[in-house]
Amino acid sequence: MIEKRIIERIEYCLKNYKKISFLVGAGISAESGIPTFRGKDGYWSSGSKNYKAQEIGTKKIFNVASHEVLKFYLYRKSITEFAKPNQSHFMLKEIESLLNDNFALISQNVDSLHKKAGNSDDRTYLIHGDHDFMRCGDECSSELYPFPNGIKLKERQKDQLTETEIELLKCHKCKEDLRPHVLWFDEYYNEKFFKKNSVLRISKETGLLFIIGTSGETTLPQVIAKNVLAKSGMVVEINIADSYFSELLKDKKNGIIIRSESSPFLTELKKEIEKQVVTLYNKS
Numbered sequence: 001m002i003e004k005r006i007i008e009r010i011e012y013c014l015k016n017y018k019k020i021s022f023l024v025g026a027g028i029s030a031e032s033g034i035p036t037f038r039g040k041d042g043y044w045s046s047g048s049k050n051y052k053a054q055e056i057g058t059k060k061i062f063n064v065a066s067h068e069v070l071k072f073y074l075y076r077k078s079i080t081e082f083a084k085p086n087q088s089h090f091m092l093k094e095i096e097s098l099l100n101d102n103f104a105l106i107s108q109n110v111d112s113l114h115k116k117a118g119n120s121d122d123r124t125y126l127i128h129g130d131h132d133f134m135r136c137g138d139e140c141s142s143e144l145y146p147f148p149n150g151i152k153l154k155e156r157q158k159d160q161l162t163e164t165e166i167e168l169l170k171c172h173k174c175k176e177d178l179r180p181h182v183l184w185f186d187e188y189y190n191e192k193f194f195k196k197n198s199v200l201r202i203s204k205e206t207g208l209l210f211i212i213g214t215s216g217e218t219t220l221p222q223v224i225a226k227n228v229l230a231k232s233g234m235v236v237e238i239n240i241a242d243s244y245f246s247e248l249l250k251d252k253k254n255g256i257i258i259r260s261e262s263s264p265f266l267t268e269l270k271k272e273i274e275k276q277v278v279t280l281y282n283k284s
């Protein structure tokens, strides 16, 4: 059951054209079998090399060992490529269809599952990038290139990177190595690649923000939550464990913490939004 305060807030947002926004992280993709970077699977060993994910996913390592980083990326992609959206993704898609322009999805996931579930590109903000694209590792341009055809992802071995693949993973313009279009641990958010300004604007138009399955260890999601609270919006965290947001919300009048898996909550929420949208539509 969705609690009364949230129900009333949905009604308020619908009547006052305030956005109902969703900030989501790795927790919602866990059911699709995608391991998180920060959990116990967040290690990368290849040959004699051992890295933490936080070390391998950096510009610093790419600059000195680009092929090692590309092997890591291709291996991650070999997992996300065949993963299927789960109930949470499908509910977010349904909710977008009900809310249209009152909806925004801000996702830290690079796994393409929102796209596979059918969320629109226009209302989905991939603030950590997208595994389906690459760009020049030397930034000779800021163009995004689709993931190259001809790279075998099925049953990929960690140590694999063939001569053909190395060629396919070069920038067409300057022949430097391509890099995945993702935000690395030693890089900063910007508008050009990660829609920083757009999501900050959205945070100020949001009357109700759901934060789902993210530990909130990066700056932009933290600022988004604070902006919503500063504008008297309501922030609801849905997470199975404590996070940065639990601490932020615990004493706030407009803060709600729900200890739940994402799928059952989103399923109930979708029903509630549907009910209200139908009621509103019938009155007008």
Ligand SMILES: [Zn+2]
Pocket (backbone or CB within 6 Å): 136, 137, 138, 139, 140, 141, 171, 172, 173, 174, 175, 176
């Ligand atoms: Zn280039």
